Structure formats: structure tokens, C-alpha cells
Amino acid sequence: MAQPLSASRMVEILRAEGLTVHEVRSWRTHHRNAKGPWGPVNGVMIHHTVTSGTEASVNICYNGYSGLPGPLCHGVVDKKGHVHLVGNGRANHAGLGDRHVLAAVVDERPLPADNEADTDGNRHFYGFECVNLGDGKDPWPEAQKEAIEKVAAAICRYHGWSERSVIGHKEWQPGKVDPRGFTMDGMRGRIAGRLKDGGDADPSPEPPAKPAPKPPAKPAPKPSYEPFPGPAFFRAGRRSPVITAMGRRLVAEGCGRYQQGPGPEWTEADRRSYAAWQRKLGFSGTDADGTPGRTSWDRLKVPDVK
Structure with missing residues (x-):
């Protein structure tokens, strides 16, 4: 459970993770907060767009469509692995889902089956739409999957969450199938590895300067810890x-x-x-x-x- 990221901090952590980030129009003030609360946030939800083409997908996620106004997510991950930020605040992406799934995300334990739609997911999840037709045939380029991994890891690292705070729309709302084309368990495994490794290493670090000789230092005192109080x-x-x-x-x-x-x-x-x-x-x-x-x-x- 955490307070949502500010727009500036979202850009900062995504770029720090090595992502190419595009800020779309007035995304920093584009939200649905007048229709319901935004936060506390508990996790990241991954979707596929059921569209093709970056420009068309970004536009529909920003604008929405008849009956479902935008933003339809917080960011769009295109096939090149670029992230297009389209909303900052409550977004129409998760809909109603299973309260037991939310409880598992909060506790960071394995997810139960989603068989109810009784909890407002738009309040509790960051949402990222990924450009893909979702037909099981449209490919998922490695650059795109790596970007999904980086987006989720950056947000989890900021909030102190593990990979279990990342779910697919199909794991939240009964009847949903997205994202289709890779497994969420596999993606969570990638995210876990990234969190463990601490993200991208500098590909060509400069060798450290050789330190000047120092006189022998006194050994540091042994740290003292609180005994178990029972x-x-x-x-x-x-x-x-x-x-x-x-x-x-x-x-x-x-x-x-x-x-x-x-x-x-x-x-x-x-x-x-x-x-x-x-x-x-x-x-x-x-x-x-x-x-x-x-x-x-x-x-x-x-x-x-x-």
C-alpha cells in the first residue's frame, strides 16, 4: 500500500531504469479522479491493446472511446520498447475485479483464481497497455517484453514491492484474457531477477582510481543488535x-x-x-x-x- 507516484517521479524512475519515455500531450493532468479515488496503490497491471501501430494505440489509450473515456492506462509500451505516458491519476484500465486477488497482491503471495468482480481496480493499480493484437499470433518482440519488465521493476523498486505486486488483467477480472502471448509467471520471474540484480549495470564503467596508501585503521566496533524480545x-x-x-x-x-x-x-x-x-x-x-x-x-x- 503506497501513495501514487507524482508525474515527475514516474518519468524519473522509468528513465533511470534505462527506458525511452515519451510524454504525450497533457498526460500529467490527464486523469479520471473526478469519478473516484486514486490510491492507495498496491500494484502494477499489464494489458494488451488489441490494436496495431504505435500512434493509433497511443491515441486511443489517451482519448478513450465512446462509453469509456481516456486515459485507458498510465502508459503504453510499444513494440520498440518505448513507453508513452498518457495518464497520471485514476485511469479506466482495470475495472472491477476480485477482492481476494487484491488481498494476495497486498500480502505478496500467490494469486487465487479471479472469480468475482467486486473491487475497484482503477483505484489500486498502475496500468500499462502493450501494443499487441492479442490474437496469439501477433509477436512480442524482446525489446517490448524487456520494457514491460523494466517498467514494472522500476515501480516495484520505488515502492519496495516484489514481483508479486505485478499482475495481468486476466488475473484480476473474470473473462479477461490479456496479456496474451506470454505468461505472467514468466514475466514475474524476469522482474524478480531484475529487482535482485538492481537493474542495468554500466556497460563500460571507468576503472576506479588507485587509492593513496593509508595508515592502518583501528578495527570498527562490532555492531550491536537488539535481542529478540519474545x-x-x-x-x-x-x-x-x-x-x-x-x-x-x-x-x-x-x-x-x-x-x-x-x-x-x-x-x-x-x-x-x-x-x-x-x-x-x-x-x-x-x-x-x-x-x-x-x-x-x-x-x-x-x-x-x-
Whole structure:
């Protein structure tokens, strides 16, 4: 759960990921916010356009059509791998979908089957339309798939999300088939690898200058960590600087699920964040319920607050 990116920050993070970004007309103020809330955001949704040609696809996603005004997404990914930004705010792309899918995205766990349409997806998801007819025959060039990977990874990295925050329209709304032509599990695998590797490396880094000789330094003091306070410590109403320090470490590990904070009081946001850390360590089921245990606590290395 997070506050939506500003237009300027969206451009910044996409270009930092190595993408070619085109700003279309008045996209920075083009939205459907008057028709419903925008945010908090929880994930990225991928679509195909069912159109061909970059210009025509971008225009329809910007303008919309009779019965469905634009913007129809936040960005269009063309076959060359360029991103055309067409909206900033609420967009008509996701429609109603399954609340259980949204809950799985928030918790970053495997998706259940989408068999209900009871939740407003336009509020909670960034949407990217990808130029493709969606007939199973129109090819997906590698440059386009790499751009989808980069777009999703850039947004996930900014918000501290994992690849499980990226879904296809077909995984959200019953009856939808997009994107068709590649699997979302495969795309999530690509995104996970990119997040793990930290994005593009400099293809020709300059060799570092040889440092001048330095006198021997005194060894740094060994860091001190908070001992595990026991599972009973983590209960509603508990306030402690230890909880703040824990939350900051969870954010640093990419597991923060805070809309505000972290702060000194144990909250549901702390529990969800810690559950994400447990899942990151490979725990599941009741071992990943968000209540700290000794093994996961020791591996989090919460700094001593005394």
C-alpha cells in the first residue's frame, strides 16, 4: 500500500531504469479522479491493446472511446520498447475485479483464481497497455517484453514491492484474457531477477582510481543488535523504539508495507511488513503470520536502540 507516484517521479524512475519515455500531450493532468479515488496503490497491471501501430494505440489509450473515456492506462509500451505516458491519476484500465486477488497482491503471495468482480481496480493499480493484437499470433518482440519488465521493476523498486505486486488483467477480472502471448509467471520471474540484480549495470564503467596508501585503521566496533524480545512483546498497543527500529530495517529490506511510518506503536502495518520479511526468508503458513520469531528476528539485525 503506497501513495501514487507524482508525474515527475514516474518519468524519473522509468528513465533511470534505462527506458525511452515519451510524454504525450497533457498526460500529467490527464486523469479520471473526478469519478473516484486514486490510491492507495498496491500494484502494477499489464494489458494488451488489441490494436496495431504505435500512434493509433497511443491515441486511443489517451482519448478513450465512446462509453469509456481516456486515459485507458498510465502508459503504453510499444513494440520498440518505448513507453508513452498518457495518464497520471485514476485511469479506466482495470475495472472491477476480485477482492481476494487484491488481498494476495497486498500480502505478496500467490494469486487465487479471479472469480468475482467486486473491487475497484482503477483505484489500486498502475496500468500499462502493450501494443499487441492479442490474437496469439501477433509477436512480442524482446525489446517490448524487456520494457514491460523494466517498467514494472522500476515501480516495484520505488515502492519496495516484489514481483508479486505485478499482475495481468486476466488475473484480476473474470473473462479477461490479456496479456496474451506470454505468461505472467514468466514475466514475474524476469522482474524478480531484475529487482535482485538492481537493474542495468554500466556497460563500460571507468576503472576506479588507485587509492593513496593509508595508515592502518583501528578495527570498527562490532555492531550491536537488539535481542529478540519474545513473541508476546508484539501485541496491539505496545509502544517501543525497538518497533520503530524494526520497521526501518523492514523498509530497508524491501518489505515495508507502511502507508505512514514506521513508528513506535505495533500496528497491522508492522505485522504485514514482518510477514513479508518472513516470506522473503522462505517461511510460509503460520511461520509467516507476521509475528516475529527468534530466527527471523536475528536475521533482520535490528540495531540496538539503547
